[in-house]
Every structure is written in C-alpha cells, then in structure tokens.
Amino acid sequence: MIFNRYEWRLLIRIVLLAAVLFAEAWLVQKQLYTYAFVLALPIFYQLYDLYRLLKKAQDEVKEFAESVHYRDFSRYFNVKTAPAELQPLREGFNEINSTFKVISREKETQYVYLQKILELVDTGIISYNVGSGELAWMNETFKKMMDIPYLKTIHSLEKRDEQLYREVMSIKTGETKIAKASTGRSSFKVLLSATAFQTDEQIFKLIAFQNVSEALDETEAEAWRKLLSVMTHEIMNSVAPISSLADTLKNRLTLAANHLQNHEGAVDDLELGIETIKRRSEGLLKFAETYRNLNKITTLNIKKILVRDLFENLHQLMQPTLEQKQIELDIILKDPAVTLDVDTNLIDQVLINLLVNAIEAVKEKEHPVITLSAQTTNNKTTIKVADNGTGMPAEILDKIFIPFFSTRKTGSGIGLSLCKQIMLLHKGSIQVQSKEGEGTVFVLVF
Secondary structure (H helix, E strand, O other): OOOHHHHHHHHHHHHHHHHHHHHHHHHHHHHHHHHHHHHHHHHHHHHHHHHHHHHHHHHHHHHHHHHHOOOOOOOOOOOOOOOOOOOOHHHHHHHHHHHHHHHHHHHHHHHHHHHHHHHHHOOEEEEOOOOOOOOEEEEEHHHHHOOOOOEEHHHHHHOOOHHHHHHHHOOOOOOOOEEEOOOOEEEEEEEEEEEEEEEEOOOEEEEEEEEEEEHHHHHHHHHHHHHHHHHHHHHHHHHHHHHHEEEEEEEHHHHHHHHHHOHHHHHHHHHHHHHHHHHHHHHHHHHHHHHHHHOOOOOOOEEEEHHHHHHHHHHHHHHHHHHHHOEEEEEEEEEOOOOOEHHHHHHHHHHHHHHHHHHHHHHOOOEEEEEEEEEEEEEEEEEEEOOOOOOOHHHHHHOOOOOOOOOOOOOOOOOHHHHHHHHHHHHOOEEEEEEEOOEEEEEEEO
C-alpha cells in the first residue's frame, strides 16, 4: 500500500509513547518522583512531535484537497524536501494527481472528438437550459443553416424566426416534426427532433435541425411526374378519339347539308355544336401535350461553362425586349472566372423563364430594374435574378413551383415547375424570396 511506511512510523511512535507512559505510571506508583519528573520531559516531547506530525499531515491533505477542488492536477508535491514521515503521503498525492490528469485528458480528448464529430455532421444541433432558456451549446452547422453567429438564449430565436421558435418551444421530448425555417436570404423545411437530459439537477433540452427541403422537393417532384404522366396519358387517350370523331361528324354534316332541312337553324346548331366539341377537344390535347414536357427531361448533357458566357448569351437574347419595355438590366459578377458544370440549354431555359417573369413583374414600375448576379461561397455557386417589381404575398410563395399554379391569368403554370425540375436534375435547388410591393429574388443554388 501507498501509506505503509507512514503507518509503520506512526505505529512505532504510538508504541514508544505508550511504553514511556507505562514507565511513567510505574515510577509514580513506586514514588520515584525524581525519575518520574525526568521521564516526563520525553513524554511531552513525544506528544508535541506526534501533534506536529499530525498537523503536517493535515496541512498536506488540506493542500491536496485544495488542488482537487480547483482541478489543478498539474500540481506536484516535492517528495525529497518533505520529512521522511510525509514522503509516502506526498508520493500518494502525486500518484492520485497523475491518475486524475490521465482521466481528465481522456475526458477532454473525448469531448473534443465528440465536438468535432458534431461540427462535421450536416445536422444543426442546439441545447439549452429548460428553466432559464440559456443556450448551452450550438454547432457550426446550425449557425450556417440559420445564418446566426450567436444566440444567448433560446428565446432570442423568436426575433430571428418567430414561426420556427414556436415550433421549437412546442416540440416534446422524443417527438419529430417538420417545420419551416427562414433566414434573411431563403426559407426551407427542417425536420426537428428533440430529447432531454438532466445534469447537476438542471434539465437541458437538445434539438436537432435537419434540412430536408431537397429530399422533400425530390419526392414531391417525382410524385408530380408520376401524376402528370398518368393524367396526360388518360386525357390524350380519352380526348383523341373525341376530336377525331368530331372532325368526321363535321365532314359528314357538310356533305349531307344539302339533303337536310334546316328547320329553325337546326343544322346550323348541330354544326356549331360539333365545331365546339372539336375545338375544346383539340384544346385539351394541346393542354395535355404542354404538361407532358415536364416528364420529357430525364438526362443531362453536362458541360463546363463560364457564368459570364451564360449571362452574355441571355443579355443578347433579351436585350430587344428590355429596350422596348425600357427595363434596366444590371449584371453583377465579381469573379469572371466562375464556372458551372451544367446542361447549358436547360439552364438557359431556366434563366429565360425567370427573366420573362421578372419583366412581367416590373412592367408597372416607374423605374423598372432587373439584377442578374452570381457568386461562389462555401463551394456552392448561386445565381440570382432579382427585380423591383410588385412582389408576391407570403401565402403563395410555397405554391408557385406546383404544376398548374400560376399568378397570371394567361400563365400555364408550367414555367417554374420546369425550372425546379431542371435544378433538381442538376442536384441543385431553386429558392424564392419576395415582399409585396418591393420585389422578388429567385436564387439558383448549384
């Protein structure tokens, strides 16, 4: 054992003291007071020496306890300068400190290791004190996802995104739900998961935020493709014979018109009815054929292209229209060397659709301006098409990429749906930010 030598020395001192006390008692009993007085001196010395030893040991233990209290495991107790009786004690303290130091280092390594893992995952994570709301920790992914450099309390989130804050505060332990998150630049859907734990008699809640917009968009797009495929197939199969039959009936009626009596315009009404059926059936066929285009794009012809070339081609194509409508087009490209690996024809189509929409949005503005810009950050290239037009109300922003939905009376509802499908095929995304009366920004993320 560590303290064997210390215990033996202490035992020897006690035995010697007991022996001297026994001798002192024997001398007093024999009334040999002179010898008893002489023997009393070493007794007092032994008692003082024992007290001094215990006091030193107590001071050493107190000093060691202080180092433990402040977790100062780097502290070293010098063995060589200590009294012989306390050397084993100091050796024991040094061994304990070394053990604590190893344990502390292992815990610190595990903590740093875990922290680095949580920084690498693409899931935002925060934990906060349920009682005070004070934020205990949040990882870098959450900061980037929500564009928030710092939060003191969970309640500070309310100023950033009130809707998300309500969802976070209402989620229960073990529950998962999908919520909408918004930053100053974009909005997206997140999967919230919650758990709780207790430490030092305080309850903490841990919330995980997983961006599921891309996964949901792909699932939604696939569902629409299947629906449109079935729908257009059924419409064309059902309407094509009607159109053909109406055409046949019209020809037969024209040939037989000379042999029929047109009482009260009966033949004319019949001819008008057949013409109406033919015209509407052809309209339905054209409608189905238009939406069939959503399912035609399945493969990409990928090439590396400079973004400035994309912008230049778009500017040349749209310049006559812009000049005619007196619309100013600003092109901002800080780095002319920015490139994209894309299907040029399809991305041209996306940009043309967005520019046509922007032209429509600014037509009533006194000083219409459309801004085309691109930049690369965090290995992602974004292209923005912004206008200072009429903007859109918040309630329709989630609907504009749905097939058939259009804010214009003459719109087919296919343009933005097609843009979204093209961006999904490029493993990218399209986002929209808009404020009524101020304008709209479409963001293509590659």
